[in-house]
Amino acid sequence: MKKRLVVIGNGMAGARLVEDMLSRGASERFEFVVFGNEPYGNYNRILLSSVLAGSHDPKDIFINSLAWYEQNGIKLHLGAGVTRIDREARKVYAAGDLVEGYDHLVIATGSTPFVPPLAGLKGANGTWKPGAFVFRTLDDCDAITAYGRGAKKAAVLGGGLLGLEAARGLLNQGLEVHVVHLMPHLMEVQLDPAAGSILGRTLQGMGVRVHLEKSTTGVLGDDRVTGLAFKDGSTLDCDMLVISAGIRPNVALGGEAGLTVGRGIVVGDDITSPDDPRIHAVGECAEHRGKVYGLVAPLWEQTRVLADRLSGKNPDAVYQGSSVSTKLKVMGVELSVMGAKEGTNEADEVATYADPARGVYKKLIVRDGLVQGAILLGDASVAPSLLQLFDRATRVPGAPADLLFPSSGGAPESASAADLPADAQVCNCNGVSKGRILEAVKGGCRSLKAVCDATRAGTGCGSCKPQVQQVLEAAAGDLVVDDPAAHYYVSGVPLTKPQLMAAVREKGLRSVSSVFRELAGGKEDPGSKAGLASLLKTIWGKDYVDERDARFINDRVHANIQRDGTFSVVPRIYGGVTSADQLRRIADVADKYQVPMVKITGGQRIDLLGISKENLPEVWKDLGMPSGHAYSKAFRTCKTCVGTDFCRYGVGDSTALGIAIEKRFQGIESPAKMKLAANGCPRNCAEATTKDLGAVAIEGGRWEVYIGGAAGSRVRKGDILCVVDTQDEVLKHMGRFMQYYREEARYLERTYDFVERVGIDFLRRKLVDDCDGIADRLDAAIQTAVDAYNDPWKEAEVPVHPSQFRTLVGAVAVE
Amino acid sequence: MNAETVVLGSVEQIPLGEGRTFVVGDEPVTVFRTRDGRLFASSATCPHGKGPLADGLIGGTKVVCPLHGFAFDLGSGRCLNANGNCGDLRTFAACASPEGEIRLELPRQQGSAAA
Numbered sequence: 042m043k044k045r046l047v048v049i050g051n052g053m054a055g056a057r058l059v060e061d062m063l064s065r066g067a068s069e070r071f072e073f074v075v076f077g078n079e080p081y082g083n084y085n086r087i088l089l090s091s092v093l094a095g096s097h098d099p100k101d102i103f104i105n106s107l108a109w110y111e112q113n114g115i116k117l118h119l120g121a122g123v124t125r126i127d128r129e130a131r132k133v134y135a136a137g138d139l140v141e142g143y144d145h146l147v148i149a150t151g152s153t154p155f156v157p158p159l160a161g162l163k164g165a166n167g168t169w170k171p172g173a174f175v176f177r178t179l180d181d182c183d184a185i186t187a188y189g190r191g192a193k194k195a196a197v198l199g200g201g202l203l204g205l206e207a208a209r210g211l212l213n214q215g216l217e218v219h220v221v222h223l224m225p226h227l228m229e230v231q232l233d234p235a236a237g238s239i240l241g242r243t244l245q246g247m248g249v250r251v252h253l254e255k256s257t258t259g260v261l262g263d264d265r266v267t268g269l270a271f272k273d274g275s276t277l278d279c280d281m282l283v284i285s286a287g288i289r290p291n292v293a294l295g296g297e298a299g300l301t302v303g304r305g306i307v308v309g310d311d312i313t314s315p316d317d318p319r320i321h322a323v324g325e326c327a328e329h330r331g332k333v334y335g336l337v338a339p340l341w342e343q344t345r346v347l348a349d350r351l352s353g354k355n356p357d358a359v360y361q362g363s364s365v366s367t368k369l370k371v372m373g374v375e376l377s378v379m380g381a382k383e384g385t386n387e388a389d390e391v392a393t394y395a396d397p398a399r400g401v402y403k404k405l406i407v408r409d410g411l412v413q414g415a416i417l418l419g420d421a422s423v424a425p426s427l428l429q430l431f432d433r434a435t436r437v438p439g440a441p442a443d444l445l446f447p448s449s450g451g452a453p454e455s456a457s458a459a460d461l462p463a464d465a466q467v468c469n470c471n472g473v474s475k476g477r478i479l480e481a482v483k484g485g486c487r488s489l490k491a492v493c494d495a496t497r498a499g500t501g502c503g504s505c506k507p508q509v510q511q512v513l514e515a516a517a518g519d520l521v522v523d524d525p526a527a528h529y530y531v532s533g534v535p536l537t538k539p540q541l542m543a544a545v546r547e548k549g550l551r552s553v554s555s556v557f558r559e560l561a562g563g564k565e566d567p568g569s570k571a572g573l574a575s576l577l578k579t580i581w582g583k584d585y586v587d588e589r590d591a592r593f594i595n596d597r598v599h600a601n602i603q604r605d606g607t608f609s610v611v612p613r614i615y616g617g618v619t620s621a622d623q624l625r626r627i628a629d630v631a632d633k634y635q636v637p638m639v640k641i642t643g644g645q646r647i648d649l650l651g652i653s654k655e656n657l658p659e660v661w662k663d664l665g666m667p668s669g670h671a672y673s674k675a676f677r678t679c680k681t682c683v684g685t686d687f688c689r690y691g692v693g694d695s696t697a698l699g700i701a702i703e704k705r706f707q708g709i710e711s712p713a714k715m716k717l718a719a720n721g722c723p724r725n726c727a728e729a730t731t732k733d734l735g736a737v738a739i740e741g742g743r744w745e746v747y748i749g750g751a752a753g754s755r756v757r758k759g760d761i762l763c764v765v766d767t768q769d770e771v772l773k774h775m776g777r778f779m780q781y782y783r784e785e786a787r788y789l790e791r792t793y794d795f796v797e798r799v800g801i802d803f804l805r806r807k808l809v810d811d812c813d814g815i816a817d818r819l820d821a822a823i824q825t826a827v828d829a830y831n832d833p834w835k836e837a838e839v840p841v842h843p844s845q846f847r848t849l850v851g852a853v854a855v856e
Numbered sequence: 857m858n859a860e861t862v863v864l865g866s867v868e869q870i871p872l873g874e875g876r877t878f879v880v881g882d883e884p885v886t887v888f889r890t891r892d893g894r895l896f897a898s899s900a901t902c903p904h905g906k907g908p909l910a911d912g913l914i915g916g917t918k919v920v921c922p923l924h925g926f927a928f929d930l931g932s933g934r935c936l937n938a939n940g941n942c943g944d945l946r947t948f949a950a951c952a953s954p955e956g957e958i959r960l961e962l963p964r965q966q967g968s969a970a971a
Binding site: 554851 | 881907927962
């Protein structure tokens, strides 16, 4: 028999919980009953202000239609206000003699607008005077719009977020708008005084009249609203009034049922009432650790935890509170706020930047290297990077003040993708237009991964993912969900890299198939195999159990597959220094196998293209050279310049160093490929400053070691890890960084993304200053990997399987 | 039964967890051998860019084309991430005989005589 889950409230929290339950397959064990006060399916309340402003049609803000409830077998009571909860009998009573029994009850009653005591708000008949409104529901929105058509001058009581949104709507309808606020500056919950005053100035410039520190005492007018009276004796003429002075959680049902109630209905980390294990509360009516959240992101974290617990997907899931961050547009002005708005102790580093004339204000509070809070008003270009640092509690790279401005060293921040026309191409690898992405969002994709899977955007080189995210955020607003899978090391095993590494070590999992068996419920995911193989090889070295089917084809046959199914062969030429003998052998191979193209590569190697798989072993034998590894996620090549032997400018022997680097690190697997270079002087002919790792000789016999450079789909100058005196020290620090990168980076995360993510200062402390004492271990681990190297082209003599180099293995005739 | 069975030799021709191709009549067919011992068979190339599916990664009942990452369900042949860019595969029933031989079921050609 199915359990009954009854939800009181069909707003963003209640409906979301039901969605979360359905997505966890809970409909097999639960039947759902939902009570809603409003006579509609559920809609995105956040977009009500856009409906008021005329930029959204009411029908566009619905999240789930009535048909959705029917299709999913959800019993929906609309317009039925719940009157009582009987905990003993486990029943809910509602208007119209409705009774529903429950096994679990979720209270998601949200909140109602707070209306301060105002003399004269009600007319003689006891109801509100015509022209006075609150702003909470779709019906309120309709009523305000209808009345506004006959009005000229509107007052909005309350200069908080919702009040300003109402003001924007009324302004768009052509009314003269006055915002009346009790406090000394606007949006005091989110903004500090400086930001509040700059916002006020910007809004005045748009035509909103702002009245601060005004305490409203009464509503004027005999049979309709004609003005407001203030405590200081002054008055304001207006012919309509929208009250938006805050909200009060709807807790009465819980209180009457004997549940503990503070500002909201109290729940523990299990999102359950301490008084009754069958009763839960989510959203604006719930109080957790003394906090009531009015934003949508915390609400979704709550429903996710509750759905994990109730559905049995993770009965031990806990909610530990939300770090509040939000991105919004206040009357078209970009605003991002996160965490604290003021520094609270002396150790806090606080950076601010103000440009009142442009309406821009930025503030960042950093404590112990972590973002404590930020305000970004009027310019949100750095919001995504700051939000990421804040949400993931990642250490701040470099000086805090630098984070307030788009990086000058990195790629310039292009104009926001949100402003592009629909036919603009966003993904240049797969030719995906902005319009296609918007269609996917309209079709229900709400996470970056869902959009990418549906459109193939971002699945090529991946460099457009920030733009895809921008389009998604602009289209879906606060409905965007952070896909937990985005933090997994590979999508098929639900663990982050540190969790996965710990589990692999603890359980002693040495093969890819054992990881699927033990950590993914036995479900093999082809897209996760290569990433797992790379990680297991890094963890276990020689003890890794190598299952060849876990390798991408390139690593099964040690060559790079081409568009026609043939392969490219790049022999190892250490440091790009070759000889007449090598060149002769390469030329003979090109003749013998009629190689369609012989090409010099960007990494100073020679590429033989168009070799069939069957010919690979013979080609390698004829070449008599080791594999150049131009196919795997591994150390690729070390480019060099001429150095000191011949070049008249060289100050360091870059060819000798490049050869030494390549001999030492050839074939070392890593999360993504590593391209290296060594320069004999700062003229940078080998382009070492834009390589994953690079060495540059400088006057005085010293070497600069660069990491995190890029000259691919993005261009980034590398950061100097250290400056050292000898080639041996270059090798040592390069190896140490490589090992750290192998252990810490996400699969396919190039060094330039990794270095930016963790920060160069952090890496210097760890790898050069050795602040944690891990350097010796890293040095030993990379040495083990170096010692384990075997030239894979030796498999030409002894294949691992008789059909390793054959695709076609048989033929039969059919009658 | 309205099908013809052809025998393609030992399953050991195919490494565990990989696929290999056989020419059956004049059609190249790839047979996949999953780690749990099941066999699947489909047309040998990806409808999108003719990628060799025998070179793809397989997992569960999916194969991913090595060229552009289109994924297919080996049971139904359906492309799982086509988004209008790739067709489906033709699939065939395949199994291993008790002696460890690959048995492939071909639909009978129209007009051919039933036994």
